[in-house]
Amino acid sequence: MPDNSHDIETHDYDVVVIGAGGAGLRAAIEARELGQRTALVCKSLLGKAHTVMAEGGAAAAMGNVWSEDNWKVHFRDTMRGGKMLNNWRMAQLHAQESPDRIYELERWGALFDRTKDGRILQRDFGGHRYARLAHVGDRTGLELIRTLQQRAITLDIDVFMECKILRLLKDAEGAVSTAVGYWRPTGEMVSFTARAFVLATGSIGKSWLYTSNSWESTGDGHAMAAWAGADMIDMECVQFHPTGMVWPLSVRGILVTEGVRGDGGVLRNSEGRRFMFDYIPPMFAAETADSEEEGDRWYDDHLNNRRPPELLPRDEVARSINSEVKAGRGGPHGGVFLDIATRRSADEIRRRLPSMYHQFKELAGVDITAQPMEVGPTCHYMMGGVRVDAETEQTTVPGLFAAGEVAGGMHGANRLGGNSLSDLLVFGRRAGMAAAQFAQGRTRAPAVDGAEVAAVVAEAEAPFGRDGGESPYDLQSAIQQMMQQLVGIIRTEDELRRALGELDSLSERAQKMSVSGGRAYNPGWNLATDLPSMLTTSRLVAKGALERRESRGGHTREDYPKPDPELGKVNLVQRIDGDGNYTLEPEPLLEMPAELKELFEEEPH
Amino acid sequence: MADVTMRVWRGDEDGGTFTEYVMPAVEGEVVLDVIHRIQAGPAPDLACRWNCKAGKCGSCSAEINGLPKLMCMTRMDVLPEGEPVVVAPMRTFPIIRDLVTDVAFNYTMARQVPPFKPREPEADGTYRMQQIDIERGQEFRKCIECFMCQDVCHVIRDHEENKASYAGPRMFIRFMELESHPLDTDDRRELLRERMGLGMCNITKCCTEVCPEHIKITDNAIIPLKERVVDASYDPVAWLGRKILRRTKRSALEAALDAPGQHTPTRQEQPTRPVVSATDHS
Numbered sequence: 001m002p003d004n005s006h007d008i009e010t011h012d013y014d015v016v017v018i019g020a021g022g023a024g025l026r027a028a029i030e031a032r033e034l035g036q037r038t039a040l041v042c043k044s045l046l047g048k049a050h051t052v053m054a055e056g057g058a059a060a061a062m063g064n065v066w067s068e069d070n071w072k073v074h075f076r077d078t079m080r081g082g083k084m085l086n087n088w089r090m091a092q093l094h095a096q097e098s099p100d101r102i103y104e105l106e107r108w109g110a111l112f113d114r115t116k117d118g119r120i121l122q123r124d125f126g127g128h129r130y131a132r133l134a135h136v137g138d139r140t141g142l143e144l145i146r147t148l149q150q151r152a153i154t155l156d157i158d159v160f161m162e163c164k165i166l167r168l169l170k171d172a173e174g175a176v177s178t179a180v181g182y183w184r185p186t187g188e189m190v191s192f193t194a195r196a197f198v199l200a201t202g203s204i205g206k207s208w209l210y211t212s213n214s215w216e217s218t219g220d221g222h223a224m225a226a227w228a229g230a231d232m233i234d235m236e237c238v239q240f241h242p243t244g245m246v247w248p249l250s251v252r253g254i255l256v257t258e259g260v261r262g263d264g265g266v267l268r269n270s271e272g273r274r275f276m277f278d279y280i281p282p283m284f285a286a287e288t289a290d291s292e293e294e295g296d297r298w299y300d301d302h303l304n305n306r307r308p309p310e311l312l313p314r315d316e317v318a319r320s321i322n323s324e325v326k327a328g329r330g331g332p333h334g335g336v337f338l339d340i341a342t343r344r345s346a347d348e349i350r351r352r353l354p355s356m357y358h359q360f361k362e363l364a365g366v367d368i369t370a371q372p373m374e375v376g377p378t379c380h381y382m383m384g385g386v387r388v389d390a391e392t393e394q395t396t397v398p399g400l401f402a403a404g405e406v407a408g409g410m411h412g413a414n415r416l417g418g419n420s421l422s423d424l425l426v427f428g429r430r431a432g433m434a435a436a437q438f439a440q441g442r443t444r445a446p447a448v449d450g451a452e453v454a455a456v457v458a459e460a461e462a463p464f465g466r467d468g469g470e471s472p473y474d475l476q477s478a479i480q481q482m483m484q485q486l487v488g489i490i491r492t493e494d495e496l497r498r499a500l501g502e503l504d505s506l507s508e509r510a511q512k513m514s515v516s517g518g519r520a521y522n523p524g525w526n527l528a529t530d531l532p533s534m535l536t537t538s539r540l541v542a543k544g545a546l547e548r549r550e551s552r553g554g555h556t557r558e559d560y561p562k563p564d565p566e567l568g569k570v571n572l573v574q575r576i577d578g579d580g581n582y583t584l585e586p587e588p589l590l591e592m593p594a595e596l597k598e599l600f601e602e603e604p605h
Numbered sequence: 606m607a608d609v610t611m612r613v614w615r616g617d618e619d620g621g622t623f624t625e626y627v628m629p630a631v632e633g634e635v636v637l638d639v640i641h642r643i644q645a646g647p648a649p650d651l652a653c654r655w656n657c658k659a660g661k662c663g664s665c666s667a668e669i670n671g672l673p674k675l676m677c678m679t680r681m682d683v684l685p686e687g688e689p690v691v692v693a694p695m696r697t698f699p700i701i702r703d704l705v706t707d708v709a710f711n712y713t714m715a716r717q718v719p720p721f722k723p724r725e726p727e728a729d730g731t732y733r734m735q736q737i738d739i740e741r742g743q744e745f746r747k748c749i750e751c752f753m754c755q756d757v758c759h760v761i762r763d764h765e766e767n768k769a770s771y772a773g774p775r776m777f778i779r780f781m782e783l784e785s786h787p788l789d790t791d792d793r794r795e796l797l798r799e800r801m802g803l804g805m806c807n808i809t810k811c812c813t814e815v816c817p818e819h820i821k822i823t824d825n826a827i828i829p830l831k832e833r834v835v836d837a838s839y840d841p842v843a844w845l846g847r848k849i850l851r852r853t854k855r856s857a858l859e860a861a862l863d864a865p866g867q868h869t870p871t872r873q874e875q876p877t878r879p880v881v882s883a884t885d886h887s
Contacts, residue, residue, distance in 0.1 A: 044654075045664065045708065045712075047750055048663070048664050048750075052661055053657050053659070106731070109723075111742050113736065114739065117733070118733030137743075142747075150721070153715060154719075161712075185701045216656065249633060250633055255659075359659055363635070364633075473645035520617065521652040521703070523653070524650050525650070
């Protein structure tokens with residue numbers, strides 16, 4: 001193999017952030033403000049990352065609408081929503097620091113919707129006891145990413161757009177020192193050396209057929225961390241959002257914001273029944289309305305009424321929809337009906353949910369002010385991920401930090417809506433801070449091993465050299481069909497074992513795939529370089545799902561339908577060793593201090 | 606269903622040509638779906654940008670039958686039946702490959718916008734703003750940066766030479782957003798006149814027509830900006846306009862909150878509960 005590593009373009013920084021969604025932007029801003037030479041590397045154009053799709057809002061206990069709210073209530077909601085599998089310290093830091101991060105965005109120019117007394121307005125969402133989501137209509141993610149993007153470009157951060165990172169390489173001491181990738185517009189290889197790296201690469205959701213995730217969500221960061229030897233936790237915990245579009249088929253999976261339910265929308269089956277009243281789990285019975293009348297009163301009076309069951313955490317609602325459709329009470333396209341038309345005025349719907357109105361009108365020909373939307377579960381969010389230290393977001397590999405969706409722990413087994421945007425801000429900032437500190441303390445210049453770089457380049461280029469192999473598009477489609485069928489919202493031992501077998505053969509097929517055309521902006525080749533991450537993350541999910549013989553949060557086993565208290569005390573930790581072998585160990589959760597445990601003993605209301 | 610004929614521009618900076626792909630028609634599809642099926646079939650290396658596929662990220666702009674549109678929001682069934690669908694890259698930007706153009710110009714211009722400088726916060730460290738005072742700014746912040754307004758702008762569409770001294774409609778709404786921000790303290794009039802080429806816009810409103818977010822770019826941003834940069838001493842109308850706008854920078858309530866003896870109303874003092882819930886039924 002020729003050593004052509006010296007031919008490739010190389011850049012050196014103090015801190016390199018991979019991924020330019022909310023977490024990556026916030027991390028880069030922090031590292032740069034701490035004086036570090038900082039680069040931001042992203043697969044798409046700046047401002048197009050998946051954060052832009054977030055709709056409902058950012059959860060932060062500011063108490064602007066309900067002064068009863070505070071970080072302890074938010075912390076408790078988050079932990080209960082996560083079925084207590086969360087890293088308690090992350091959940092605590094998140095609840096404590098989110099308000100400051102939102103106010104910071106406002107100082108940077110964000111324009112959140114207002115209360116009548118001029119403060120930031122907050123909206124109701126599933127699993128949050130009080131209206132807590134700072135928002136801008138139903139396009140909060142756009143506001144967040146634009147504000148951070150505009151802040152970042154005034155700080156002299158170097159942005160490498162449409163640049164895909166393939167691998168992280170370590171120096172002799174085992175610290176990450178190099179990232180190797182390529183420019184999508186030219187197909188030319190590029191490497192970055194740095195004293196610290198932050199992964200902020202988002203999700204893995206493109207491995208499912210019906211997903212709210214974009215083409216970018218191929219689990220690059222999850223896979224690169226695992227290949228570098230990092231601990232991965234609770235990879236079986238994947239969130240299926242209850243309300244994705246189901247028709248037309250070409251838009252199946254596109255998100256319908258939980259804000260529709262937060263603003264009064266209700267779910268009905270084909271018989272017109274508000275079926276969520278039939279699915280209230282004991283854990284939430286004490287704080288959930290048991291009649292439509294009480295649920296309806298709650299929107300105006302949270303103190304004397306309990307929340308409607310449509311606003312249970314997402315895992316509960318998604319499973320319930322699944323059950324209704326299975327029982328034959330679904331709509332014509334296999335979903336159920338989300339009705340806001342009969343609940344709120346047309347004007348209000350257009351004002352509060354403009355992008356949902358637009359989306360259904362344009363893509364499905366449905367006027368949501370007059371008709372119900374047909375919706376069903378869609379793969380949405382990855383709770384599991386790279387294990388990090390709560391304070392610093394440092395992974396178990398020196399020099400490597402992770403924030404946002406690629407990191408695990410914060411959301412436990414199920415994420416509450418709205419907690420993702422604030423997660424990005426809180427832990428993006430912390431990762432940037434800790435990475436800057438690590439970079440300053442790292443004395444040895446990061447070393448590059450030319451042979452390792454050459455091996456990465458050779459692997460990426462290999463599909464060009466093969467003739468007659470399968471197309472990467474066919475392989476991607478095969479992965480998606482298989483994961484949807486065998487590692488979907490409801491799982492069984494038999495199906496998960498079959499999935500692992502399928503992944504073996506898909507991995508073999510991927511070794512033989514071939515790509516045509518040139519290197520410059522070649523989506524077929526680009527996809528071919530995404531497939532290794534998709535295969536690795538899919539395997540981690542299936543292995544975790546097989547071992548977690550219980551149902552908890554986003555992970556539901558038909559053969560183990562109840563939570564197992566013993567499994568509720570452990571993270572499933574997976575590692576890939578230097579020879580590519582996967583190991584899995586249950587390890588005890590961090591012990592929560594007594595004063596926080598008390599929060600779970602008191603009765604709500 | 607019948608077939609659809611897609612006539613897609615293929616090529617790079619050295620030139621190119623339209624290539625026809627005949628694909629089976631599928632109910633409910635948008636142009637981007639058909640492009641994706643072409644990629645998965647006859648042309649795996651066909652280059653296009655896309656991300657969200659729901660009109661929220663502004664990545665998949667192209668010229669469809671000659672008109673700038675988002676491919677993800679253009680349904681096949683609204684295009685003339687039985688005729689080829691012509692898909693070309695945006696013309697104003699240099700070609701990278703096929704439908705992908707080099708939009709770096711827009712990012713370069715964005716870097717020249719000075720950072721937002723807000724006034725001092727209230728005593729509690731946060732700000733008060735009234736919804737009505739932020740709605741203009743929110744209109745501009747709906748921008749998804751599809752750059753179709755830049756694509757159709759006559760000043761740069763066939764005049765590469767103007768790009769060095771002209772920011773374009775996308776940046777003008779960014780400036781107007783800052784100008785109308787209730788917390789803003791900066792003055793960008795010199796910059797707009799000297800560096801951003803505001804005077805070169807001849808308000809043909811092409812930008813407004815193609816905006817997928819229906820932002821009134823010309824009426825609500827460019828014309829008010831033009832009024833502002835006109836020298837106050839020569840234009841009493843513009844001067845008056847500025848005065849009036851200055852007042853909206855701070856609402857009466859905000860001023861009251863700053864007054865001596867100010868206090869923030871507590872929840873109990875507020876007339877109705879909840880003050881504004883997420884479901885404000887007014």
